[in-house]
Amino acid sequence: MVDEKELRDVVKKTISRDDVKYVVGYEKGTYGFQATPCFAYKPEDAEKFIFSPLCVHNLTVFPMLEEKPPLRKGEEPDTRKIGVVVKGCDSRAIVQILQEKGLERDKVVIIGIPCSGVIDPKKIEAKFPGHIKKVEVNDEDDKFAVTVDGKTQKIPKDELMPEKCKTCEYPNPVLYDILIGKEIKSKKKEDYKKVNAFEKKSMKEKWDYWEKQFEKCIRCYACRNACPLCYCKECMVDQLNPQWVRRSVNLSENTAWNLLRAFHLAGRCIGCEQCERACPMGIPLMKLNKKIEKEIKEMFEYEAGISAEEKPLLAMFKPDDPEEFIL
Amino acid sequence: MKDFEPNIIGFLCNWCSYAGADLAGTSRMKYPPNIKSIRVMCSGRVDPIFILEALKKGADGVLVAGCHPGDCHYQSGNYKTNRRIKLLKKFLEEMAVNPNRVRFEYVSASEGAKFATIVTEFVDELKKMGPNPLKDVKV
Numbered sequence: 001m002v003d004e005k006e007l008r009d010v011v012k013k014t015i016s017r018d019d020v021k022y023v024v025g026y027e028k029g030t031y032g033f034q035a036t037p038c039f040a041y042k043p044e045d046a047e048k049f050i051f052s053p054l055c056v057h058n059l060t061v062f063p064m065l066e067e068k069p070p071l072r073k074g075e076e077p078d079t080r081k082i083g084v085v086v087k088g089c090d091s092r093a094i095v096q097i098l099q100e101k102g103l104e105r106d107k108v109v110i111i112g113i114p115c116s117g118v119i120d121p122k123k124i125e126a127k128f129p130g131h132i133k134k135v136e137v138n139d140e141d142d143k144f145a146v147t148v149d150g151k152t153q154k155i156p157k158d159e160l161m162p163e164k165c166k167t168c169e170y171p172n173p174v175l176y177d178i179l180i181g182k183e184i185k186s187k188k189k190e191d192y193k194k195v196n197a198f199e200k201k202s203m204k205e206k207w208d209y210w211e212k213q214f215e216k217c218i219r220c221y222a223c224r225n226a227c228p229l230c231y232c233k234e235c236m237v238d239q240l241n242p243q244w245v246r247r248s249v250n251l252s253e254n255t256a257w258n259l260l261r262a263f264h265l266a267g268r269c270i271g272c273e274q275c276e277r278a279c280p281m282g283i284p285l286m287k288l289n290k291k292i293e294k295e296i297k298e299m300f301e302y303e304a305g306i307s308a309e310e311k312p313l314l315a316m317f318k319p320d321d322p323e324e325f326i327l
Numbered sequence: 328m329k330d331f332e333p334n335i336i337g338f339l340c341n342w343c344s345y346a347g348a349d350l351a352g353t354s355r356m357k358y359p360p361n362i363k364s365i366r367v368m369c370s371g372r373v374d375p376i377f378i379l380e381a382l383k384k385g386a387d388g389v390l391v392a393g394c395h396p397g398d399c400h401y402q403s404g405n406y407k408t409n410r411r412i413k414l415l416k417k418f419l420e421e422m423a424v425n426p427n428r429v430r431f432e433y434v435s436a437s438e439g440a441k442f443a444t445i446v447t448e449f450v451d452e453l454k455k456m457g458p459n460p461l462k463d464v465k466v
Binding site: 198204206244256260262266288291296300313314317323 | 376409411413418423425
């Protein structure tokens, strides 16, 4: 469990620095099982900050989402840093962005929190439907202690954790300026069990499955906006000339969008599951991302979001890349 | 399905493969007319989005041809395409599209005969596979 006092002190210290514009963290949501992103511009704002298993969001989207309007005459560009509170998986997103040179290292202050797993909002919502009052959730070794209406229930972590946490190999931030609490050890390993199981299905079964999933898609692009790595200035679905994906919502265009989205994240997706969390229609988008992740690991022995110095996967090559045929 | 004629889009690199295809033509080699060639400056120019777009619009197969390893006019374009296409094929498999509909080959400017055999082979293979299922996806 993270010491929230330590977190608030660190945030207060960070925001008091002259070269920091704001710090993004989590605060208690307005109702139910919610934590919402919270911005601290003044040292007093730090009092709102929390960290609990309900803090599922990947806050690294915020430095990337920030709009930079054209400067007025005589105006100086704002070169101050942005502070971000990150968990293990979120820190990998930052590393990946740094690797692609989407951000400069000295433009962010990374406040790292070792995380032993969060709660999937959809799963807890299904267990305690329609809760409007605020609730307490605490992390207790292998259980979550959920306090609803004054009664505390202990629920095994496996029942509430999202898939990513069950196989998380990086509970500690890969990159940070300030670490809160102690690093934790994890023995979990990604074994791609689900990917392997899906691979064994026949072509027909696979297509029937995806047809059903993509028919649901309403193309709200929430998956894109929640993704810390979807930060192109102009997304290819918004392009009109050439228009890769037409505006109409039908199976053919939905399939095209979901395929292109997943492939654009090839070698970049760090598996924070934000796309799936944001999807209002419950499409298992991570299935696509995981498949690509597995193939990359097998073919090119590469993992996204580990080292900021390495070159991006698809921008480099090795002479011993696998070949299908001999020349 | 006997008289099914597959539609192939070929992305040919300007420096090697397009010249190779040219050579096949000027030396009057025989190969099926199913391929529609698009000249690109380098096989590295071929974004996977092009291939997916071609398949979506109903192409039965996509051929990407570039220079032999080490021969790329831009040093390393073909190596990068190799990576991308390999990944795309694995991904298409997951999406229930036969990955053999996409093909990446090395064809140099002097290999007119190789180009002709590749196209002939590819057409035969696609004829066995039948039309692209994505073509029939209802709109």
